[in-house]
Amino acid sequence: KQEVTQIPAALSVPEGENLVLNCSFTDSAIYNLQWFRQDPGKGLTSLLLIQSSQREQTSGRLNASLDKSSGRSTLYIAASQPGDSATYLCAVRFEETSGSRLTFGEGTQLTVNP
Amino acid sequence: DAGITQSPRYKITETGRQVTLMCHQTWSHSYMFWYRQDLGHGLRLIYYSAAADITDKGEVPDGYVVSRSKTENFPLTLESATRSQTSVYFCASTSVGGYTFGSGTRLTVV
Numbered sequence: 001k002q003e004v005t006q007i008p009a010a011l012s013v014p015e016g017e018n019l020v021l022n023c024s025f026t027d028s029a030i031y032n033l034q035w036f037r038q039d040p041g042k043g044l045t046s047l048l049l050i051q052s053s054q055r056e057q058t059s060g061r062l063n064a065s066l067d068k069s070s071g072r073s074t075l076y077i078a079a080s081q082p083g084d085s086a087t088y089l090c091a092v093r094f095e096e097t098s099g100s101r102l103t104f105g106e107g108t109q110l111t112v113n114p
Numbered sequence: 115d116a117g118i119t120q121s122p123r124y125k126i127t128e129t130g131r132q133v134t135l136m137c138h139q140t141w142s143h144s145y146m147f148w149y150r151q152d153l154g155h156g157l158r159l160i161y162y163s164a165a166a167d168i169t170d171k172g173e174v175p176d177g178y179v180v181s182r183s184k185t186e187n188f189p190l191t192l193e194s195a196t197r198s199q200t201s202v203y204f205c206a207s208t209s210v211g212g213y214t215f216g217s218g219t220r221l222t223v224v
Contacts, residue, residue, distance in 0.1 A: 044213075044215040089156075099170055100208050101162060105156065
């Protein structure tokens, strides 16, 4: 079964710290991987999309890496701010699944303390 | 405004009633999806559609019906609502830029 796992489930850091969120997936045959942010009671906001041929993507203070062979992705957040507090979701589109569907991890709930 | 619009944002319904959640996209994305989000289960795919008049089941389709007569609309119907269908429902579409999600519908079945 194709699964996506995110560790840790929750993370609390002081403002200004650099941090890494982890995502692992069980099948290295993927089309792409997408990181989302979800604020409480809100929808999902796309942060970064990494195609299977890419190793990393960057947007501002965010950097996402992809290592297909080891089934891992990391989301690096530089100089964290209280506004970064949210749940971060990793989602994978596996090659073997039909219909362009995504498989989601359960998320990492990040709290950045002032 | 461009994007995905879901309605209603909140809905309370009684057990056994039929309820329809609406989803509209302003693009012409071929693929559209319905997910539900529940504590302890994350996001799970209910149904998806590859194009108008083409739909297929996802991971948890029981108790739900979808239709897609027009590319831009993808309504989700709960034929006879049950308490286990209390959840937050998200509609999404996908393009080469990845997935885009709507703001969600919070459904409570009492």
